[in-house]
Amino acid sequence: MGTPIIKVTNLSKYFGRLHVLKGINLEVQPREVVCVIGRSGSGKSTMLRCINFLEEPSEGEIEIHGLKIPAGGKGREHYKLIHEARLLTGMVFQEFNLFPHMSILENVMEAPVIVKGMDHAKAKEIAEMNLARVGMLFKKDEYPNRISGGQKQRVAIARALAMQPEVMLFDEPTSALDPELIGEVLEVMKGLAKEGTTMLVVTHEMGFAREVADRMVVMNEGELIEEGEPSEVLAHPKHKQTQALLDRYRTAD
Amino acid sequence: MKLFGSKQTTEPKSQAELLYELQQRKERIFRTNVGASWVFLLLFLYVVFSGDSLGLDAISLDSKFIADNFAFIGKGLGVTIYISLLSIALAIVLALFAALGRLSRFPPFYALSTFYVSLMRGTPLYLQIFFFFLALPQLGIVMPPIMAGVLALGMNYGAYMSETFRAGIGSVGKGQREAAIALGMTSGQVMRRIVMPQALRFAIPPMGNDFIAMTKDSAMVAATGFVHELMWRATRQGRATFHNLEALIMAAVFYWGMTLLLTAIQSRIEARLGKGDR
Numbered sequence: 326m327g328t329p330i331i332k333v334t335n336l337s338k339y340f341g342r343l344h345v346l347k348g349i350n351l352e353v354q355p356r357e358v359v360c361v362i363g364r365s366g367s368g369k370s371t372m373l374r375c376i377n378f379l380e381e382p383s384e385g386e387i388e389i390h391g392l393k394i395p396a397g398g399k400g401r402e403h404y405k406l407i408h409e410a411r412l413l414t415g416m417v418f419q420e421f422n423l424f425p426h427m428s429i430l431e432n433v434m435e436a437p438v439i440v441k442g443m444d445h446a447k448a449k450e451i452a453e454m455n456l457a458r459v460g461m462l463f464k465k466d467e468y469p470n471r472i473s474g475g476q477k478q479r480v481a482i483a484r485a486l487a488m489q490p491e492v493m494l495f496d497e498p499t500s501a502l503d504p505e506l507i508g509e510v511l512e513v514m515k516g517l518a519k520e521g522t523t524m525l526v527v528t529h530e531m532g533f534a535r536e537v538a539d540r541m542v543v544m545n546e547g548e549l550i551e552e553g554e555p556s557e558v559l560a561h562p563k564h565k566q567t568q569a570l571l572d573r574y575r576t577a578d
Numbered sequence: 579m580k581l582f583g584s585k586q587t588t589e590p591k592s593q594a595e596l597l598y599e600l601q602q603r604k605e606r607i608f609r610t611n612v613g614a615s616w617v618f619l620l621l622f623l624y625v626v627f628s629g630d631s632l633g634l635d636a637i638s639l640d641s642k643f644i645a646d647n648f649a650f651i652g653k654g655l656g657v658t659i660y661i662s663l664l665s666i667a668l669a670i671v672l673a674l675f676a677a678l679g680r681l682s683r684f685p686p687f688y689a690l691s692t693f694y695v696s697l698m699r700g701t702p703l704y705l706q707i708f709f710f711f712l713a714l715p716q717l718g719i720v721m722p723p724i725m726a727g728v729l730a731l732g733m734n735y736g737a738y739m740s741e742t743f744r745a746g747i748g749s750v751g752k753g754q755r756e757a758a759i760a761l762g763m764t765s766g767q768v769m770r771r772i773v774m775p776q777a778l779r780f781a782i783p784p785m786g787n788d789f790i791a792m793t794k795d796s797a798m799v800a801a802t803g804f805v806h807e808l809m810w811r812a813t814r815q816g817r818a819t820f821h822n823l824e825a826l827i828m829a830a831v832f833y834w835g836m837t838l839l840l841t842a843i844q845s846r847i848e849a850r851l852g853k854g855d856r
Contacts, residue, residue, distance in 0.1 A: 379756055411762045422757035426775045436761035439771055481757075488761060 328391055329354050330492045330523050331376060336385035336396070338371055338547075345371050347547040348385070353492065356521045360534040360555065363544035364570055369527045372544070373496050376525070377414045378407045389413050390491045412440070415485030419497040421477040423469035423484070429456065430465040433484045440488070448487075455483040459513045475506030479513050486517075493517065495526040531574055535559055543567045627827065643821045644828060651815060651825065654808035655832050661727055661807060662793040668732030669739050669788070676740035677747060691740070698737030704798055706730045711802040723804035731799070735792050742784045746777035779851050786844035790837055797833075808832055 331353040338346040345368045353359050361369045374380040376387055382396035389410040394403070424432050433452035437443040443451075456462040459479040464472055469480070478498055485493060495514070499507040511533050518524060518537045528534060534541055534555050541558045543551040545566040551558060562568045591599075627637050672694075679691025698706070710726040721729075750773045758768040800809035808829050816825030 377760055379760060408762060408764075411760060414760075416757075416760035418753060418757060418760075420753050422751075422753040424754065424757070424772060424776075426779065435771065436763065439767055440762040484761070 327355060329388070330357075330390055331525060332388040333372070333376065334386045334388070336372065336375060336387070337383050338368070338375060338380060339383045345547050346375070346382075349547075349549055351542065351549065353523060353525050355523055357540065358518045358522075358524045358526065358538050359540045359542060360538040361525065361527045361542045361544060362529065362531075362534065362570065364573070367544040368547040369544045370496050373416075373494050373525065373527050376494060377411050377416055379416075412488065413491045415488055415490035415493045417478070417481050417485055417493065417495045417498050419501050421469075421474070421481045421501070423477055423481055425469050428466055428468055429461065429472070429480050432469065432480060433487045436484070436488050451487050451489075452483070455486045456480070458486065458516070459483045460509075473506060474502045475509045478502065478510045482510075482513055482517075492523040492525060495524065495528065497527050497529065499528070499530060529574070531559065531571075543570065545570075637823075639824050639827070640821055643819065643824045647815045647825065647828070651808065651811045651828050652832065654806060654811040654829075655836065657724075657805065657807040658793060658796055658809075658833075659836070661724060661731065661796045661799065661805065662789065664724075664728045665731035665735065665792055665796070666789050668728060669735035669792070670785070672733060672736030673739035673743050676736060677743035680740065680744050681747060694733075695737045695740055698734050703730070703734045703795060704801070706734055707798055707802060711804065723802070727796070727799040727802075727805050731792060731796060735788055739785060739788055742781050742788070743777065746779075746781035747773060749780045750776045782851060783844070783848055786840075786847065790840050790844070793836060793840065794833060 329352040331351070333349055333351040336346055336349040336351075337344070349368075349372055351359075351372075361372070363369045371380055375382045376389070378387075378394075384396050386393060386395045387410070388394070390413050392406060392410055392413070394406045394410060398406070423429075424435065427435060430449070430452055433456060434445075434448045437448040437451060438445065453462055453465065456465055459482050461476060461479050461483060464476065464480075469477055472480070482493075482498075498514070499510050502510065507530070511530060514524070514526070514533070515537050526534075526538070538555045541553060541555040542549055543558065543562075543564065543566075545564075550564045551562065551567045558567065559571065562571055627639050676691045676695055679687045680695075682688050682691070707727065707730040710721075710730045711723070714720070714726075754772055754776070755768055758772045759765075763771065796807060797809035799805045800807060800813065803810070812825040812829035813822075816822035
């Protein structure tokens, strides 16, 4: 195996006295799709948010594409590293978080122009290419509040892709969507996986995980309790908490 | 063409269309009636105050005084607008700093902001105006009258408006900042590109209200006797010849007209800012 895109070492996170992450170790290899499952409150979103430092880790180390950032760093050097790490990761949120005062096209062009200092024409080209990739080019002049939730999430994916990150982080990308809109977003994500995009996906979509993920990771109370090939984990869960989690999904279906 | 036309007439309108048209008609009738009532009220006011020209038993205004002083009092309108524009500009700058100070985690900046807002909101505007005109000269600080008026109005309204800005900044969700940060923006870029444009859109309607209120509060500056704006001119002419009724009505008409105009402009701006909403 080559150098991993993401390497999380002994990651811990406290919110006050609450111990949310208890020494997580995780690697994501290039072109790999890893799905993280676990009940709500198990710390899966917090782990994802620690990887691009939306949450500052309490202990441990995050390594993105060879860039090592230890927890608890201070000062200019530390924040410069975080900034570089963020440029290597694209994040998709549960609530889309499109910028409502900008058109769809402007949403996708914003970061390449402002953050990377790319010239307008080039940024437009990249934005249109990525909007086409998620099937949203036809709405490029609309404003976010005029499109559906599924369409918003596809635009949010294009916005993250336009920064040409090494890895895409998905934080429950379909959890805020009406059931009939989930499919279009998962389709786009499947397409990305096929193109070889490295992805770390926190999700409740077992079908997607089984079909697309190379590896499945199960979290419970701030720990990784199980990890393996999705079909294997789903068919023969080793840990009884995994079993309980999967039972809940089955009864919900 | 003919085919299309005949098709249109033969197809009956759907229930929904009929209901919609009914609603539209009701709305139109309501608005027409409101408009007609306004015209009636204005006419009534006019008749009440025009006993002189119509020969009725009503309050009679001295139309000669009105004609003679129209230009003199009207000139004050320009001064009023001038003071208001300068004051609002000052207020916006102060409000922005005060709002940022209020959101700052740097104690002196936070303290300065809360201190300023508390002081300005804790004392009457009337007192503040006199303070700049009468108290400061005692300390040897004498400024041009218009400047003193603008400072008093601007500082006072800046304090109130900072709350509007703060609410505007607070109205921008955490997710917006996070999305921008995750894209690699610095905190300055997040503020400039993502938070401020949305906060301003939220703050512009109340800012418009503040501006309209300020144009009228600028009348208080007249009390100092040094700034020759609308109110000063009206009271001066009225008192000099004991035509206070005419003079004040004239000033009222000027203020009212200006307010109507500003309100119309405000709703225009609001409509334009609405893009991206809904």
